Amino acid sequence: MEYGVLRxxxxxxNRPDAPLKPAGIYELTxxxxxxNSTIIHKLLCIFAFxxxxxxxxxxxxxxxxxxxxxxxxxxxSAAAASLRRPTEAMSRVCGRTRYQNLCLDxxxxxxxxxxxSTDRDIIHISVNMTLQRVGRALYAxxxxxxxxxxxxxxxxxDDCLELLQDSxxxxxxxxxxxxxxxxxxxxxxxxxxxxxxxxTNQDTCTEGLSEVExxxxxxxxxxxxxxxxxxxxxxxxxxxxxxxxxxxKGVPIQHRRRRRLMSSLSLLPGWLGRKERRLLQLPVAAxxxxxxxxxxxxxxxxxxxAEAIKKAPEYSGRRIIIYVRAGRYEEDNLKVGxxxxxxxxxxxxxxxxxxxxxxxxVVNNVTTFHTASxxxxxxxxxxxxxxxxxxxxxxxxxAVALRVGADHAVVYRCNIIxxxxxxxxxxxxQFFRECAIYGTVDFIFGNxxxxxxxxxxxxxKPMPFQKVTITxxxxxxxxxxxxxxxxxxxxxxxxxxxxxKATFGTYLGRPWKLYSxxxxxxxxxxxxxxxxxxxEWNATFALDTLYYGEYMNYGPGGAIGQRVNxxxxxxxxxxxxxxxxxxxxxxYGSSWLPSTGVAFLAGLSNE
Numbered sequence: 001m002e003y004g005v006l007r008x009x010x011x012x013x014n015r016p017d018a019p020l021k022p023a024g025i026y027e028l029t030x031x032x033x034x035x036n037s038t039i040i041h042k043l044l045c046i047f048a049f050x051x052x053x054x055x056x057x058x059x060x061x062x063x064x065x066x067x068x069x070x071x072x073x074x075x076x077s078a079a080a081a082s083l084r085r086p087t088e089a090m091s092r093v094c095g096r097t098r099y100q101n102l103c104l105d106x107x108x109x110x111x112x113x114x115x116x117s118t119d120r121d122i123i124h125i126s127v128n129m130t131l132q133r134v135g136r137a138l139y140a141x142x143x144x145x146x147x148x149x150x151x152x153x154x155x156x157x158d159d160c161l162e163l164l165q166d167s168x169x170x171x172x173x174x175x176x177x178x179x180x181x182x183x184x185x186x187x188x189x190x191x192x193x194x195x196x197x198x199x200t201n202q203d204t205c206t207e208g209l210s211e212v213e214x215x216x217x218x219x220x221x222x223x224x225x226x227x228x229x230x231x232x233x234x235x236x237x238x239x240x241x242x243x244x245x246x247x248x249k250g251v252p253i254q255h256r257r258r259r260r261l262m263s264s265l266s267l268l269p270g271w272l273g274r275k276e277r278r279l280l281q282l283p284v285a286a287x288x289x290x291x292x293x294x295x296x297x298x299x300x301x302x303x304x305x306a307e308a309i310k311k312a313p314e315y316s317g318r319r320i321i322i323y324v325r326a327g328r329y330e331e332d333n334l335k336v337g338x339x340x341x342x343x344x345x346x347x348x349x350x351x352x353x354x355x356x357x358x359x360x361x362v363v364n365n366v367t368t369f370h371t372a373s374x375x376x377x378x379x380x381x382x383x384x385x386x387x388x389x390x391x392x393x394x395x396x397x398x399a400v401a402l403r404v405g406a407d408h409a410v411v412y413r414c415n416i417i418x419x420x421x422x423x424x425x426x427x428x429x430q431f432f433r434e435c436a437i438y439g440t441v442d443f444i445f446g447n448x449x450x451x452x453x454x455x456x457x458x459x460x461k462p463m464p465f466q467k468v469t470i471t472x473x474x475x476x477x478x479x480x481x482x483x484x485x486x487x488x489x490x491x492x493x494x495x496x497x498x499x500x501k502a503t504f505g506t507y508l509g510r511p512w513k514l515y516s517x518x519x520x521x522x523x524x525x526x527x528x529x530x531x532x533x534x535x536e537w538n539a540t541f542a543l544d545t546l547y548y549g550e551y552m553n554y555g556p557g558g559a560i561g562q563r564v565n566x567x568x569x570x571x572x573x574x575x576x577x578x579x580x581x582x583x584x585x586x587x588y589g590s591s592w593l594p595s596t597g598v599a600f601l602a603g604l605s606n607e
């Protein structure tokens with residue numbers, strides 16, 4: 001069968017040439033030890049807090065709008081006729097969105113929206129309204145948690161609850177930032193990031209549900225509760241991006257105080273403070289960890305990583321260091337949730353401290369999102385000197401070793417080992433430095449704004465009739481500030497693949513979603529890279545809307561003479577365009593601090 005044609009297996013994100021999923025009897029997921037009433041109660045508390053917050057902010061909007069004197073009320077006969085008539089401001093702003101009718105209808109139904117006269121007012125109302133809709137969806141979805149579900153459906157359902165809670169958080173932060181800022185430029189990057197992440201969350205949720213066969217009543221209920229949420233977030237993103245005057249289709253560009261960044265500059269992302277920069281270089285013996293994990297226990301240590309995560313404080317304002325001693329740790333569904341902020345995991349070295357697992361979609365019958373051996377969504381997540389592994393093997397298809405959806409995440413000197421779907425860079429801003437990533441099909445995938453620098457990508461031998469694809473980026477909206485940037489890295493083949501490279505082609509990437517965006521810059525490419533460079537997902541899908549770029553790559557696989565001629569593919573020839581995908585401009589923007597440790601290139605090595 002032709003590689004790249006969508007199959008019945010995994011309809012949301014199928015793998016070419018994978019066997020069809022066998023039919024069978026699904027067992028019901030056992031009840032959690034926590035009662036459903038307790039779960040619902042917690043979710044109700046979250047929702048109640050959200051409503052209080054929204055109510056307070058709504059009052060703020062009304063007070064702000066009162067600064068402009070409203071026009072005199074129309075005659076009673078005219079009031080009824082104009083009840084559903086959009087204002088000039090609504091029509092102007094909604095004209096920039098992808099779903100204009102939904103934009104107008106939702107604004108017309110929101111109390112007080114007719115008084116909005118500026119783009120700023122409508123941005124505020126749009127985010128506020130979408131936050132309320134997502135909060136209601138979370139509340140309504142939690143009400144059906146006690147219904148019986150198949151293992152696969154329960155996995156997709158749990159994903160949605162987690163992702164909806166994350167989206168509530170992203171939208172709350174966006175609303176506060178929009179309300180507090182006197183100029184969109186001051187909050188542009190943060191708000192674009194959080195709205196982009198909220199949209200990715202909705203996409204992940206609905207896609208997981210779409211892959212469930214025979215979902216019955218629960219699936220129908222979820223589809224109804226989630227209706228239009230993705231489109232509402234997309235409209236918020238479009239309105240904000242237009243108001244922020246972005247000139248590169250969602251990539252945050254450093255407009256103000258722009259300066260030339262020289263290659264000799266050793267800089268770290270601005271979200272790392274002086275202490276974090278030192279911690280990236282300090283030997284373990286010189287650290288003072290807050291929590292120590294050791295498999296043999298004793299001396300006040302935790303025996304498991306899960307115990308250490310639980311012990312860490314919630315919403316920490318300071319860096320919490322968790323030192324994981326050498327050993328092989330296999331624990332179910334390890335996750336640093338969104339409440340566990342600023343956690344730093346330090347191991348004894350690659351191959352010494354190993355976090356592993358074998359959960360996969362075939363045997364465990366769960367979503368790809370659910371297969372991660374380790375997952376992190378708490379902002380400020382850092383991992384150093386460790387190995388993350390999923391040993392499921394190529395025949396088990398999707399099996400994630402590490403999933404990151406944390407904002408301002410840094411992964412440094414780590415091995416990430418798997419086969420299909422090894423590294424899930426799910427959302428928000430991420431940075432990988434001096435890491436080694438191993439895999440076969442789509443082994444770096446997701447929709448974060450992520451830069452890989454000085455990393456090695458090792459292609460492994462896949463299953464018969466498969467091809468190796470390094471990336472599968474899933475940007476679905478032109479206003480999302482997301483993409484994969486691979487700079488000064490090495491694309492290498494493992495010995496088993498190198499010996500049979502003529503049989504198994506290796507490609508730089510393929511477009512998982514319509515606006516897929518990936519660039520390779522100043523990287524070495526081995527001779528296992530196919531001369532065409534890139535692979536179709538399915539016939540002509542996304543070939544004219546994607547953005548795939550190459551800039552000053554070298555090595556036997558870096559020759560561009562026989563590359564694809566898709567409308568969306570480009571050989572980048574200017575420093576200005578290439579610089580938009582560097583650390584300085586793509587994942588942080590303007591605020592950088594000198595490094596006292598690792599040399600992080602902020603710009604291009606030849607500037």
